[in-house]
Amino acid sequence: MTHEGKDGQRPSRRTVLQRGAGVAAAGAATALTGPPAAAHPLPSPRSDALPEAVAGVRIPGSGPARQAVRLARRVSSETLFHHVMRTYVFGALLFDRRGVRYDRELAFVAAVLHDLGLVEEFRTPAERFEVDGADAARRFLERLGMPAERVEVVWDAIALHTSVGIATRKRPEIALVSVGSGLDFTGDGLERIPSDALDAVLTAFPRRGFKQEALDTVLSLCRTKPMAELMHPFAEVGRRHLPGFPVPTLEDLLLAAPFDE
Incomplete structure (x- = not known):
């Protein structure tokens, strides 16, 4: 699968990485600090015998x-x-x-x-x-x-x-x-x-049904926050199953590096 822009050209590294910039900025505070402690109270004691x-x-x-x-x-x-x-x-x-x-x-x-x-x-x-x-x-x-x-x-x-x-x-x-x-x-x-x-x-x-549930979960992550899968094994699943999956490959990142050679 290739990752070309609307004009058929390979996107620049900046373009590739900026695709996820909006999502990253929106989630930065939550990613660093997490939700307020009160949002996830300790589970109340109950019988969960193992x-x-x-x-x-x-x-x-x-x-x-x-x-x-x-x-x-x-x-x-x-x-x-x-x-x-x-x-x-x-x-x-x-x-x-x-x-x-x-x-x-x-x-x-x-x-x-x-x-x-x-x-x-x-x-x-x-x-x-x-x-x-x-x-x-x-x-x-x-x-x-x-x-x-x-x-x-x-x-x-x-x-x-x-x-x-x-x-x-x-x-x-x-x-x-x-x-x-x-x-x-x-x-x-x-x-x-x-x-x-x-x-x-x-x-x-x-x-x-663990296999199918795991696959469904991986695809859910690929759909909802694709740039979190950058250079992650889950990206392979996204590329196989999701048309237009926007996450570049390692090769894309390498070749788009802004160096003259």
Whole structure:
């Protein structure tokens, strides 16, 4: 697919980037600070019982863990909620089998909250969904009183979870979210999950049309804030499915760079 202007010429780099400038300017304040804290009150206590363990993986039951589950359940579809839970269990299964030591509560909270940026309530007009999710999780955990250094680990885990080559070089709680979510999204590493463990995970947290819902969500992001997908893997989906998708490729950006050569 090419990205030509009305006159058939390749747009300049300035033109390409200015397409998203209006959206970026409109969303700058929200992207930096997020909505007011009162706009997203802490979920009220209610019975959201989870199993104590799935496939031999313990499900943390601390206060922050329970609050994270309540928030994720409140704002997510059942399919998305099951995905974030599978993310934790799959990541833990892989790491536990390798004997990796990690903070289980921190990894769990990060996994449960890692897709908040896909939820309408937490989307900003211009940021990548990973950053929207990380910012929403930070605001939420700060309101819970979680220590700043732990909040920053969760922020990094969420912001980096689609950048597997970076996340897996970070501390294990960050790596676990990337590895677990990647396994559930693409199946990468599935061969390392024993069949009985896989059955237990899919029984506890069934997929229920996850592939189609995920694709629909990606396309929604591409439609509503396309310039947030600049140099993001989601842009490939937008180019395939959305006629006239305005986001330039890396090649477009390179060749439009304002240098004489």
